[in-house]
Amino acid sequence: MRTQVAIIGAGPAGLVLSHLLHLRGIESVVVERRSREYVEKRVRAGVLEQGTVDLLRATGVSAGLDRDGLPHHGIELLFDGVSHRIPLTELSGGRSITIYGQQRVVSDLTEARLAAGGQLYFSADDVVVDPAVPRVTFMHEGQRVELDCDFIAGCDGFHGVCREVLPSATSYEREYPFAWLGILADVAPSNDELVYANTDRGFALLSLRSPTVSRLYLQVDPLEDLAAWSDDRVWDELHVRLAHSGWSLKEGPVLEKAITPMRSFVCEPMQHGRLFLAGDAAHIVPPTGAKGLNLAIHDVHVLAEAMGDWYDSGRSTGLDAYSATCLRRVWRVQHFSWWMTSMLHSFPGEDPFQQRLQRSQLEYVVSSSAAATKLAENYVGLPWT
Structure with missing residues (x-):
């Protein structure tokens, strides 16, 4: 079997990438080790940034989002028994967040890809990725499938197989x-x-x-x-x-x-040859800033644009710069997520000095329009470049 892009993982990153490529006339096959039922029912993120909502609307997969999504224009920070509202939309120039569960996003995209004739292989076993060929092999319904392709997109999460085959990568991590x-x-x-x-x-x-x-x-x-x-x-x-x-x-x-453990993780670079990592395969953020799903969708937006340019013109500029382009946003989001986590959580063994610094930070955010704006514009998502 042959396709243009083999996508490993049918989470938001993989499905959005497949959808974006389809809109540009580029073939893809999605390979997922979990069942469709499992993927569509697992409860994960639920906060969509403005950029994510805009992309889903612009590409025609927002019917459920527009019907059932819940726009939010602020959040509250509660400490010392007093709640303080941060007016996100007012401080970010009109941008907002929308509550719409990840499982709903996945279900909507799965339906869209199947309706368009997309090839999705759920419950795939023994997935092997060879970026040198490039080729993906896997077992599906008792049959060995060999999938030759031009590119491989690793959207298979933190525990997936794609990151493992990068010959040289540096990991940055904080537990x-x-x-x-x-x-x-x-x-x-x-x-x-x-x-x-x-x-x-x-x-x-x-x-x-x-x-x-x-x-x-x-x-x-x-x-x-x-x-x-x-x-x-x-x-x-x-x-x-x-x-x-x-x-x-x-x-x-x-x-x-x-119970969900919390970590920050970044893999650099996010690409090697014809293999490109996206989403949790390349980076993990603590959930405090509500960024994981949104960062994954930004990755595949960049990747789809770069692949589209390559197929349209033969130019590899976007593909060559994919990792560097994504990592600029990845590290901005990592910093914001770490900052939110550090400001709001109790750290075991912290001394009174650290506790007072944390309280001072909270008081500053809710009393300074500049500090609140920093939180707001990062929370709703900085504009995509």
């Missing part, structure tokens, strides 16, 4: 001494906007996925036993950390519960 215990609850959100809480007991976040489903998080030890956290214990702790005057937390049945 955080805490994790997030997240729940999905069948209850209407308790607030119209996201609430980020800094407390002596640790960080908490009130988020949502729809007008009837809430997403909430607690900072916990990364070695915490999930079984030790009953639903009642989770709700009790959320009540304490999110408490502030004139407001109350709504409870409901817990649909999902999981």
Whole structure:
């Protein structure tokens, strides 16, 4: 079998890339080791930047987003029992975020690719990537498939196979001494906007996925036993950390519960020969800044433009510069995500001096229009270049 671009991974990065290439008349095949049901149901990110929303609309895959997405124009920072609103849209020149779950994005894109005759191989086993040929081989429904191509796009996540075959790469990584215990609850959100809480007991976040489903998080030890956290214990702790005057937390049945470790990670370069990494295969950010999905989609936007230029004109300028182009935004997003994480979480063993510095940073952000603007323009997403 032959195609122009072999895409490993059917998450947002891989599917958006396949869709963008299709719009430019470039063939692709998507290979995914998980089942379609698993990919479409796994709950991940839910905050879309302005640039991500604009791209989905401009490329004709925003029907679900336009119908069910929830635009948000601010967030709240809660500390010392007082909530402070950051007016994102006002401070960022009219830009905003939209709440729309990653699983919905994946489902919409999968439907669009299948409707357009796209080739998607779910439940693929024993995927082997050879960037020298380039070629991808895998098992599907008991048959060995050999896929020759011009380019390979590694959109297969942090634990995928593509990054492993880069002959020389430098990794930059930071492990955080805490994790997030997240729940999905069948209850209407308790607030119209996201609430980020800094407390002596640790960080908490009130988020949502729809007008009837809430997403909430607690900072916990990364070695915490999930079984030790009953639903009642989770709700009790959320009540304490999110408490502030004139407001109350709504409870409901817990649909999902999981603990997610937190890390920052960057692989440089993001390419070698005809192999290009995108999304979590190349970089991971802590979820505090809500950037992972958005950064992945920016990567593949850059890659699709560069591949389109190569097929249209034979110019390799964009492909040669792919890694450097993406990494400029990757490191800006890494810094913002680290900054948000450092400002809002309790660090084990931190001394009173560090605690006072953190409190000073929070007070500055909510009292200075310049500092609040820095947060706002990064949170909604800097304009794409």
